[in-house]
Amino acid sequence: MQSEEHYTNRSGWLRAAVLGANDGILSTTSLAIGIAAASTTREPIVLAALAGLVAGALSMAAGEYVSVSSQSDIEIADLTREKTELKNTPDLELKELADIYQQRGVEEKLAMQVAIQLTAHDALGAHAKDELGINEITQAKPMQAALASAASFVIGGILPMLVSIFAPLNLMVIYQYGLSIVFLAISAFIAAKAGGSNIIKAVIRICFWGTAAMAITAAVGYLFDVKTV
16 A cells, blocks of 8 residues: 655745745845836846845844754753653653543543553653654754755745846846746745645735735835936
8 A cells, every 4th residue: 555645744844945935036036126126227236136145045044043943942941851750750741641642532541551651662752742742753953944944045036136137127127026926936836736735825825925025115116216327
């Protein structure tokens, strides 16, 4: 028999990669559009896109690392506390584990038998998974998340930067918006496909919010209308 395919084990790196790619496309494009709306030359647009690309990638990596590290610190503290409790009050922890299985619908006697067997096999692992909700799939991995986020931001940000270099200057805003929507739709399609979620819903969601973000940024550029020469 062929085993079912599940996608939860991809949730950590996929979330960081999708966030990074979408942010790379959207923030770099929005920045380029804002400058293009207030500029008559190409150089400020390219420079803004490059600066946004570099700063954004570093910011995403740092932010993701700090955020996931905080989650990892909490998990380590919980595991340390649980290890102490298992050492000092093993009977109480055994009953606590059995109660968890009872709440899930297991009969009282069987729940205690399961708790005893799992405790004998790996007490800390059993409590980590069933009491704290920590397992190998969902466990925080700061460096993996940071690298995935930074790399995907660069991949996403390069696309609008290339547009800022090669697109006709008088049509820069239109090219940036149109191609960024295509890039965002492709990103959403890949993410939904990899995660096994609804593709149409993912594409519509990112295109809608992407359009809103770029429209506001363009409005700011037109509002100030600082022409560079």
